[in-house]
Amino acid sequence: MPDNPMKPAISDALIARRDLLKKLVLGVTGASLSSSALAALPDDIAGLKLKGNINHSVARWTYGELSIEELCMAAKAIGFNAIDVDILKLEASGREYYRLYFDKEESLVMCYLDPKKDNHTKFLHVSNFFTNLGINSPEIILANQAVGVIIQQDLGDKCLIDIDLNENPELLKQSLEILSKIQTAHIPQIDKLDEESLMIQMETIQSIFLEKFLSCKKLKELEILQARAFSKLSEQPWMNCHFDFERRNLMADSSNEIAVIDFQDLCIGPVGIDLAGIIVDHYISYSDQLIDNALKHYVQCLQLDVSVKDVNEWLRWGGIQRNMRILGTLSNLYIQDVYY
Secondary structure, eight states, X not given: OOSOTTSOOOOHHHHHHHHHHHHHHHHHHTSOOOHHHHHTSOHHHHTOOOOSOTTSOOOOOOOTTOOHHHHHHHHHHTTOOOOEEEXXXXXXXXXXXXXXXXXXXXXEEEEEOOTTTOOSHHHHHHHHHHHHHTOOOOOEEEEETTTTEEEEEOOOSOBGGGSOTTTOHHHHHHHHHHHHHHHHSXXXXXXXXXXXXXXXXXXXXXXXXXXXXXXXXXXXXXXXXHHHHHHHHHHSOEEEEOSOOSGGGEEEOTTOOEEEOOOTTOEEEEHHHHHHHHHSOSSOOOOHHHHHHHHHHHHHHHTSSOOHHHHHHHHHHHHXXXXXXXXXXXXXXXXXXXXX
């Protein structure tokens, strides 16, 4: 493992792409939109001017026929003057995030996903429903599926991983309120996680983490644990599942209002997986009292006839599945030299 596994190395290819994006963005700041390019913009966008606060709602719209150059020109048309582009992070999903700076106080985030490998369709679909449901998430400013680009509201750099929830228990409660709202929402056209995939995800701890990463033999004990976890997860309620509902994906503004990001993997799955994401934290240990109070609050929010003991069981087996999956996934990315 590298000295700092939490900080991915940035490849030459990614730096080159960053430089290209930088040239594209900076190249249009000194140019004016041609009449034909401006005419290509929707009527309600061409005349829109910002009010100087990108961290609040700007304008929600999607326009799928613009090139990257035109996306950047569109940004210029609505009042942006880009001065820099920075790489933000790499994701296991293959998404690349960039911050577009327009002056010292205003910025947006660009997400790039190779359109030959995947698309933003589910993210945009879920984003629309989150907005309608009152679930805070990044405002979509521009989306171009053809080139794999989304430009969205910049929520800043403060996520819950920067906050000790033992000292801020109200943020854990707020997170669980959001989770219960996501889990119980009616969001059509969301796929259900099939049972085969659920098992395969757990099996990667054997086939990838043990055999390929550690060069060890498979363990019979893990096979037994996987089978038991599969059985227990199958018995749980299955609801909307963010599939990575952890502190890194929960952003907090200056008033500590939480917004959810990275929800492109949302599916129907066992309720315990997301619960484990926020409670079974890899970076901090919660006090028993905090967990007990949080789960009591979660039961109230969920409005199901279940006990805290039931929820603890969901949490337990969701955490086992989640940790097996994470070990397999990150080991595979390390082996492929994708993430580190």
